[in-house]
Amino acid sequence: MYADVIVDITNERLDKTFQYLVPETMEKTLKPGMQVWFPFGRGNREQKGFVLELKERPDFDPEKTKALTRIAEESVSVEGELIALAAWIRENYGSTMIQALKTVLPVRDKVRGVERVTFVPARSEEEMQAYLTLCIRKNYRARVRLLKALKEEGSLTLPEAEARGISRKALKDLKESGYVCALRETVYRNPVSRADKAYERKTLSGEQQQAVDCFCRDYASGIRRVYLLHGVTGSGKTEVYLEVMDQVIAQGKQVIVLIPEIALTYQTLIRFYTRFGGRVSVINSRMSQGERYDQFERARNGEIDIMIGPRSALFTPFSHLGLIIIDEEHEASYKSENTPRYHARETAVQRANMCGASVMLGSATPSMESYYRAKTGEYRLLTLTKRVEERPLPKVYIEDMREELKAGNRSVFSRHLRALMEDRLQKGQQMMLFLNRRGYAGFLSCRSCGGVIKCPHCDVSLSVHRGKGRQKLVCHYCGHEQEMMNRCPSCGSGYISELKAGTQQIEELVQREFPGARVLRMDMDTTRRKGEHAKILSAFSERQADILIGTQMIVKGHDFPGVTLMGVLAADMSLFAGDYRASERTFQLLTQAAGRAGRGTDPGEVVIQTYQPDHYSIVMAAEQNYESFYEQELIFRRMLKYPPGAHMLAILMSCEDESHLTVGAEYLKKMIVHLYKGKDMQVIGPAEGGISRVKDRYRKNIFIKHEDYTLLTRIKDRLEQYIEANEGFDTIQIQFDFNPMNLL
Numbered sequence: 168m169y170a171d172v173i174v175d176i177t178n179e180r181l182d183k184t185f186q187y188l189v190p191e192t193m194e195k196t197l198k199p200g201m202q203v204w205f206p207f208g209r210g211n212r213e214q215k216g217f218v219l220e221l222k223e224r225p226d227f228d229p230e231k232t233k234a235l236t237r238i239a240e241e242s243v244s245v246e247g248e249l250i251a252l253a254a255w256i257r258e259n260y261g262s263t264m265i266q267a268l269k270t271v272l273p274v275r276d277k278v279r280g281v282e283r284v285t286f287v288p289a290r291s292e293e294e295m296q297a298y299l300t301l302c303i304r305k306n307y308r309a310r311v312r313l314l315k316a317l318k319e320e321g322s323l324t325l326p327e328a329e330a331r332g333i334s335r336k337a338l339k340d341l342k343e344s345g346y347v348c349a350l351r352e353t354v355y356r357n358p359v360s361r362a363d364k365a366y367e368r369k370t371l372s373g374e375q376q377q378a379v380d381c382f383c384r385d386y387a388s389g390i391r392r393v394y395l396l397h398g399v400t401g402s403g404k405t406e407v408y409l410e411v412m413d414q415v416i417a418q419g420k421q422v423i424v425l426i427p428e429i430a431l432t433y434q435t436l437i438r439f440y441t442r443f444g445g446r447v448s449v450i451n452s453r454m455s456q457g458e459r460y461d462q463f464e465r466a467r468n469g470e471i472d473i474m475i476g477p478r479s480a481l482f483t484p485f486s487h488l489g490l491i492i493i494d495e496e497h498e499a500s501y502k503s504e505n506t507p508r509y510h511a512r513e514t515a516v517q518r519a520n521m522c523g524a525s526v527m528l529g530s531a532t533p534s535m536e537s538y539y540r541a542k543t544g545e546y547r548l549l550t551l552t553k554r555v556e557e558r559p560l561p562k563v564y565i566e567d568m569r570e571e572l573k574a575g576n577r578s579v580f581s582r583h584l585r586a587l588m589e590d591r592l593q594k595g596q597q598m599m600l601f602l603n604r605r606g607y608a609g610f611l612s613c614r615s616c617g618g619v620i621k622c623p624h625c626d627v628s629l630s631v632h633r634g635k636g637r638q639k640l641v642c643h644y645c646g647h648e649q650e651m652m653n654r655c656p657s658c659g660s661g662y663i664s665e666l667k668a669g670t671q672q673i674e675e676l677v678q679r680e681f682p683g684a685r686v687l688r689m690d691m692d693t694t695r696r697k698g699e700h701a702k703i704l705s706a707f708s709e710r711q712a713d714i715l716i717g718t719q720m721i722v723k724g725h726d727f728p729g730v731t732l733m734g735v736l737a738a739d740m741s742l743f744a745g746d747y748r749a750s751e752r753t754f755q756l757l758t759q760a761a762g763r764a765g766r767g768t769d770p771g772e773v774v775i776q777t778y779q780p781d782h783y784s785i786v787m788a789a790e791q792n793y794e795s796f797y798e799q800e801l802i803f804r805r806m807l808k809y810p811p812g813a814h815m816l817a818i819l820m821s822c823e824d825e826s827h828l829t830v831g832a833e834y835l836k837k838m839i840v841h842l843y844k845g846k847d848m849q850v851i852g853p854a855e856g857g858i859s860r861v862k863d864r865y866r867k868n869i870f871i872k873h874e875d876y877t878l879l880t881r882i883k884d885r886l887e888q889y890i891e892a893n894e895g896f897d898t899i900q901i902q903f904d905f906n907p908m909n910l911l
């Protein structure tokens with residue numbers, strides 16, 4: 168057996184790994200993450216390091232491979248575990264070791280907890296008074312303000328002083344004068360303000376209790392595995408999480424809860440705080456590095472048992488991690504868009520395996536990958552089929568927009584939706600209008616027959632490219648190109664165009680057509696500044712508006728009991744986004760959107776407007792029939808070898824020089840085909856990327872499809888070596904993306 172080790176992770180040379188022979192006596196005990204001693208460098212000095220990976224076969228000449236001396240520490244520390252996890256990430260997603268380490272050990276040392284500075288008087292009361300009089304006479308305005316404040320308050324923190332308009336310079340002068348001194352203490356900020364409400368324990372429904380029991384029975388008998396909690400919207404998944412967390416924590420273990428950033432709202436967090444109080448912490452992407460580091464420190468010190476946060480919370484340094492929960496596990500944001508492009512779900516499963524924890528994934532619309540694994544028995548499936556308290560699922564209507572056009576209605580609102588909106592306004596009930604603008608539009612569709620122009624090879628819609636002068640239609644996978652069209656090839660109609668609509672236009676339209684209605688809009692524009700997101704949501708939940716218009720932001724996990732109508736405008740926008748996940752994403756969005764209506768005591772109605780009323784992802788979403796959608800979609804994925812039918816490795820290339828990029832991409836493709844001839848592998852492309860020129864860089868992608876993930880990682884390794892060895896690739900940026908989520 169051979170071990171890859173890394174020397175000292177504070178060292179700049181940490182990118183380099185070294186291989187050693189594992190003496191037979193160590194073979195049984197040695198695990199990735201353990202610390203070992205080995206001879207190092209020219210003088211064979213004893214050096215300590217971490218084991219990253221164990222291998223059956225050597226990568227180098229075994230004659231020249233030295234052996235490990237001894238194990239330094241048999242127990243794997245959290246740090247060791249995270250380092251081994253980094254090695255796994257590097258191997259499975261492609262990156263350098265530094266990039267992988269920076270992902271799992273963010274802001275290692277250097278950034279300390281924040282120092283709290285408090286200013287206090289340094290002399291006796293009389294002396295202070297005398298000095299104040301002097302400053303008044305000399306007209307030192309800032310000092311006067313500070314001295315007066317100190318007289319009243321006794322002490323002042325730095326932010327308090329700054330709030331009174333006292334500059335840092337004035338503070339420094341005063342300190343130097345010797346009249347004021349600054350006390351420093353390091354505090355780890357606790358971002359969780361104490362919850363004021365007491366937790367009301369709910370009586371679990373039969374289905375909820377079953378799910379909890381199943382998990383707890385396993386857990387108590389030492390079984391650790393992955394559970395997929397599939398529960399319809401409003402079935403009370405969070406309550407199940409809270410219950411199983413309780414059990415895990417009672418055994419002295421810790422829990423990480425991943426929630427999509429967009430759903431990290433006060434509403435969500437308060438449910439965890441009221442249940443677990445100060446033992447909960449949270450991180451989010453708006454926090455500074457230092458703030459996030461503080462929270463990781465608190466986790467390391469055992470001050471908390473629960474960490475809630477987006478993707479990166481997965482790397483919380485808990486040393487007794489017992490459970491990782493991933494809510495809305497189908498969300499694309501769990502996949503990193505930067506190298507290493509790791510998926511939090513797979514990485515969570517790996518971390519759990521390494522430290523003996525379980526994983527619970529939850530969703531109303533599980534990802535194809537997870538459901539596939541649940542079906543094959545790799546994951547344990549737990550289902551909640553009913554909404555809590557027997558609330559009915561909403562009634563869903565599909566409105567065929569081609570019929571509207573035929574009847575002379577060119578408005579964005581179908582006649583049915585308009586009638587229902589008027590009805591709600593009259594009754595004083597709330598509604599939401601969801602504009603499905605996911606991704607980049609740019610596909611051609613026919614408003615008369617609903618047809619969409621697709622790639623003959625890949626069965627995804629072709630995208631309109633504007634490049635130099637002429638417009639053309641291209642496929643983002645295989646590079647297939649064809650002429651732009653101005654008539655529909657199947658029905659001959661001239662109403663063929665790209666679907667275009669923005670939330671702002673919809674808002675104006677609503678205001679024109681429903682004067683008097685109180686409207687709120689939530690999209691990227693209205694939520695740019697910190698806190699605006701929460702402000703809009705709370706205004707709407709306090710019923711300060713009748714209509715909330717928005718993009719995907721409004722459909723994710725919010726609970727507005729007053730909403731009885733959801734209108735989905737342009738349901739088709741996400742259906743033809745030009746990548747293989749388009750149908751899945753559409754089904755998820757529509758199901759989630761439908762799930763927003765009727766969560767209170769009044770039943771809800773949903774109107775889905777579409778040009779493709781017969782498309783299975785729309786029909787099944789309207790029926791809230793996940794199972795049928797899954798079966799249909801799996802047939803498509805298997806036929807075209809898209810995940811989970813097979814695995815896909817995307818090689819993303821970009822370069823300032825277009826012709827150089829073209830040549831480089833062709834070389835890479837030749838290399839792949841040459842190396843893996845006869846391996847029953849599909850190599851597609853090079854094709855232009857979704858946005859072929861970003862920031863003046865040209866982009867091209869190659870896709871490789873194969874059933875065996877390990878083979879794809881081996882291809883990645885070989886290509887990395889090939890790229891490294893050839894100067895021609897120096898000016899081309901190359902990234903690897905396994906089973907990509909977004910094609911941009």
Ligand code: ADP
Pocket residue numbers: 369370371372375398399400401402403404405406555556726
């Ligand atoms: P989901 O995440 O599955 O859509 P939630 O967990 O948000 O559903 O639950 C929906 C609502 O139902 C919440 O307001 C929650 O407090 C409530 N709820 C959950 N379980 C129960 C229960 N057993 N009894 C009563 N109310 C419940």
Ligand code: ZN
Pocket residue numbers: 613614615616617618655656657658659660
């Ligand atoms: Zn047509």
Ligand code: ZN
Pocket residue numbers: 622623624625626642643644645646647
């Ligand atoms: Zn194609």
